[in-house]
Amino acid sequence: MTPNRNVDYKIHRDTSKQWRRLLAAMAQEMTSGEPYDACHAFSHRAGMRYADQSLLPDCTSLEELEAAINARWKLMDWGWINLVDQGNALLIVHHSANNGQLLADAFGEDGDAWVPGFLTGVYQQWLAGVGASERLRVKAVAPVDEFGTIEFDLSR
Amino acid sequence: MGIQMAIATDISGLELATGSDLAAYQEIVRDEKSANCRARWPLLAQTAVVESAGQSAATDFVPVGGQRSGLGDSSAARVAGRFDGVVRLGATAGVAAPIAVATVASPAARVAVPTTVSISLPDRVAPALLSVVTRGGVPSNAEPRRKAMPVSPTRAVLRAAPQTPGIARTAASAVIAQAVPQSGLGDLFKRLDAPKQRGAVALR
Numbered sequence: 488m489t490p491n492r493n494v495d496y497k498i499h500r501d502t503s504k505q506w507r508r509l510l511a512a513m514a515q516e517m518t519s520g521e522p523y524d525a526c527h528a529f530s531h532r533a534g535m536r537y538a539d540q541s542l543l544p545d546c547t548s549l550e551e552l553e554a555a556i557n558a559r560w561k562l563m564d565w566g567w568i569n570l571v572d573q574g575n576a577l578l579i580v581h582h583s584a585n586n587g588q589l590l591a592d593a594f595g596e597d598g599d600a601w602v603p604g605f606l607t608g609v610y611q612q613w614l615a616g617v618g619a620s621e622r623l624r625v626k627a628v629a630p631v632d633e634f635g636t637i638e639f640d641l642s643r
Numbered sequence: 644m645g646i647q648m649a650i651a652t653d654i655s656g657l658e659l660a661t662g663s664d665l666a667a668y669q670e671i672v673r674d675e676k677s678a679n680c681r682a683r684w685p686l687l688a689q690t691a692v693v694e695s696a697g698q699s700a701a702t703d704f705v706p707v708g709g710q711r712s713g714l715g716d717s718s719a720a721r722v723a724g725r726f727d728g729v730v731r732l733g734a735t736a737g738v739a740a741p742i743a744v745a746t747v748a749s750p751a752a753r754v755a756v757p758t759t760v761s762i763s764l765p766d767r768v769a770p771a772l773l774s775v776v777t778r779g780g781v782p783s784n785a786e787p788r789r790k791a792m793p794v795s796p797t798r799a800v801l802r803a804a805p806q807t808p809g810i811a812r813t814a815a816s817a818v819i820a821q822a823v824p825q826s827g828l829g830d831l832f833k834r835l836d837a838p839k840q841r842g843a844v845a846l847r
Contacts, residue, residue, distance in 0.1 A: 547827055572831060575839065618828055620836045642835060 518600045530601035534608025546617050576642035579610055585635030603627040603637055614641055
């Protein structure tokens, strides 16, 4: 969470050269000419599908849930999260969601159009899987910042 | 992607400069870039503003018209005292936007909350005197409000100018999760799913 950690994390991260151009082409096609809502809805569904394919283990506490999610993201080099019980909402802070240079190298600015939607879908599905009711929805509450941090919350 | 502070770009430049020598790369990043970051954003170096309970309750805050010595480096925003209430910095003329958010634990509400605080900003030679308000926007010298605050740990927020969203979030995230006791996931989801009661107080 510290600035040093943000910098250190990026040191060891780089977009796979193998997939960089492919990802860029897909992202550009996904976002070109389409209204933002369509891209967001598509990426949201893709996120839910990803979550279904990457189920979390049983968790009984917020700490366990945070650790389980972080284990998933660590495997993908997709940053890390903090879960914060705010009383009337569960705050999900996803750090380095741009995976270091991922946005700049592969997706450019297009990442902003689909990454929040994708992660929203992932968290929605994951949290439903550990007991959140359908009335509780995950929403992005802040745009991606310069560190690639995105904030979501789970609330009614 | 919001404001481009170009950390990723800076790191790319370092990578080009050092080639594949990861050790040199890391050393430069830590020694040079981190220093640059702190030079740009002095408050960034002060995310750990919570003093241990065993330390003195004396505060670095100064009363109205007071003056604090030793400002000018990255420790300028240090908050040594423990107090109860929210401190918002940034309402002073010439301070256009927040630069950082910090949270201060307050196990006890015995220390008087000052009405202003001196803080050093990157583009200012002289420390700025910034006003302090409590969580509800009440001036910090409003005695009844301060006495009414709970003794349990609470948060204080420091804001000065200028800031980027990530800086503020980074500073805040270090101490953001102290206000609400942890509970089991089942209880948490039940609580979140319960209809909201009128007059409920948001914690952030």
